[in-house]
Amino acid sequence: MVTFLNFPRVRLDEIRGLQAIIIGVPFDRLCFSRKGSKKAPDAIRRASLIYSGWIPDLDIDVCEGSIGDAGNLKFAFFFSINRCLSLIEDAFMRISSEGVPFVAMGGDHSISFPIIRGISKNVGSLGILWLDAHLDFMKEYPRGFRLSYATVLRNIIEKCNVNPRNIAVIGFRGYSTVPNEYRDARKLGLNVISSDVVKKDIRMIIRKITEIFEDTDVVYVSLDVDVIDPAWAPGVSNPEPAGLSPTELITLIRGIRGDVVGFDLVEVTPTYDSNGITCSLCSIFIIEMLARILQTDK
Ligand SMILES: [Mn+2]
Numbered sequence: 685m686v687t688f689l690n691f692p693r694v695r696l697d698e699i700r701g702l703q704a705i706i707i708g709v710p711f712d713r714l715c716f717s718r719k720g721s722k723k724a725p726d727a728i729r730r731a732s733l734i735y736s737g738w739i740p741d742l743d744i745d746v747c748e749g750s751i752g753d754a755g756n757l758k759f760a761f762f763f764s765i766n767r768c769l770s771l772i773e774d775a776f777m778r779i780s781s782e783g784v785p786f787v788a789m790g791g792d793h794s795i796s797f798p799i800i801r802g803i804s805k806n807v808g809s810l811g812i813l814w815l816d817a818h819l820d821f822m823k824e825y826p827r828g829f830r831l832s833y834a835t836v837l838r839n840i841i842e843k844c845n846v847n848p849r850n851i852a853v854i855g856f857r858g859y860s861t862v863p864n865e866y867r868d869a870r871k872l873g874l875n876v877i878s879s880d881v882v883k884k885d886i887r888m889i890i891r892k893i894t895e896i897f898e899d900t901d902v903v904y905v906s907l908d909v910d911v912i913d914p915a916w917a918p919g920v921s922n923p924e925p926a927g928l929s930p931t932e933l934i935t936l937i938r939g940i941r942g943d944v945v946g947f948d949l950v951e952v953t954p955t956y957d958s959n960g961i962t963c964s965l966c967s968i969f970i971i972e973m974l975a976r977i978l979q980t981d982k
Contacts, residue, residue, distance in 0.1 A: 687753035694752030708756035715792035776802030790950030808901025890939035919957025
């Protein structure tokens with residue numbers, strides 16, 4: 685198996701003591717637009733192989749850290765959706781009980797719910813940085829689905845005991861958002877910062893995010909790659925024009941303060957990618973995430 689940056693392959697029962705792990709969650713059954721994000725983990729691993737792992741600006745080489753690639757969670761085709769979700773939850777409960785920070789490669793955005801539910805049993809109060817063009821705050825989408833890629837943040841707030849005031853949704857524009865969804869999110873106290881506001885004064889936004897996380901114990905970061913403009917990242921399930929640039933996202937990742945328990949990176953659909961540019965970009969985002977984790981470890 686190809687591993688991310690050729691990191692050693694590790695089993696989940698031998699991760700104790702590692703500084704970080706990468707793990708694939710190839711589950712896309714709750715995405716109802718352009719499917720195929722279950723192929724993203726391996727496509728991103730392949731794309732990563734042209735990079736060295738060294739970040740010139742920071743002079744950090746993530747390959748010098750003790751990092752392992754735990755491969756992909758395995759979902760058989762005959763598993764029910766609920767069985768897949770509890771498999772994800774159990775895996776991340778185990779990972780967080782070992783105290784090892786992780787980067788989870790999705791998969792559609794619904795996976796963030798079982799991940800957060802799994803880790804919330806082992807960590808204190810959570811702040812969540814939700815980098816996404818969308819709010820993912822529908823009550824049901826499509827009709828009859830209380831949990832899907834478009835309702836996941838509502839599930840996290842209602843069922844994982846996360847205070848909406850400790851959640852920052854950054855990069856919102858969502859031309860597929862409906863007015864009620866936006867009103868509900870604001871009414872509940874969710875901090876929503878739109879893409880154009882980020883572009884105007886990114887330093888101010890980083891300060892604001894730091895304030896939002898001030899009274900939390902740990903931070904979780906969810907990157908829905910559609911937060912990036914489709915010009916740079918066309919291979920996503922629900923592209924939204926007028927998004928962040930890769931540089932802006934990297935600045936945000938480097939600006940995160942506090943103890944990061946884990947990152948996820950979701951909604952990448954290699955079938956809709958263009959010459960692999962989305963997957964290459966995601967490799968860089970993951971390298972930046974790992975560097976951020978290694979810096980906390982010092
Ligand atoms: Mn999303």
